Amino acid sequence: MINSKYFFKGLGCVKSFDSPAIALGCCMAAIGALFKNIGFNLQESVFSTFLTYALPGSLAMAETMIIGGSLLNIFFAVWLVNSRLYPMTVSLMPLMMHDSQPKWKYYISCHFVAVSAWLIMQKNYRSISKENRIDYWMGVGTATWSIAIIATLIGFIAADYLNKDIMIGLAIVNPIYFMCMMIGSMKTFQINSSIILGFVLGPSFYFISPEWCILFGGFIAGTVAFFLGEKNDN
């Protein structure tokens, strides 16, 4: 089944001072408060983070609901924002796939693919033998997922005490944290180009299509960066 040594090692990654726990907690607390403000009850708020566990997607759902969008509108709004999870999963799973491990672990643990856990894994996977990486990943994912659920609960309960200024303060935590994490992971020419081009092209495509800008901008930026990197390596 699951190798507990590596699972707990992954689980412990959120204990360090530099872990994503604080930032992730702040972001999800803001989501919890937002859920309460748009009429979710406690169970629905927790259930949402439990099942979705992707902050920009939850935000897209809340906003579409606020403007009275249909279920189909919600599906597309969320899918467009969260489609980034597809390349993120493809770029992570081959690092963890091992013949000795059952497939169900990969099918279930893909639920944990989110920015925090993904960046932690990208940073640490080399220090874990390939055979045990999936168990380590399940630990990392369980830890970040649990933090997200608990923080949503806290945010929901604290919603009445959070004024607008605090909500604004919490809302900036997410992009700042992700941005710093990404800057920290800039180590090769190909990755640096991907990040810089993505930062530039994402908002640029907003003027053509606000809905598709992340996909279009990200796809073109990543593809150009890939070819630039390959050419540079040669």
Added chain:
Amino acid sequence: MTTNIVLAILITSLATFSSRFLGVITAEKIKENSKIFRWFNCLAYSTLAALISRIIIFPSGVLSEVDYLIRFIVIIASVLIFYLTKKNLVYPTIFSAIILALINSYIV
């Protein structure tokens, strides 16, 4: 629970999980030292960067009520703190939340 909200949550989780699950299915056919793997790695970083910069430049929700200039000052200051604290992630994130809440309370 309200049926509509529950349905919205289920639809949201389906839209999210489909990308993750398709990712695993695709990954089964990809070797970690192949070119296509490197391409997907570039796509992952670039789409993430595109998402972050869109949230910062064209935010939605409460963040859209903050002036552009204030947003950029907070972001630049946070990145500077990130470098000054030897790439520690906690200081810039906490700083950004406190400073933005304070600016919004007392200056704006």
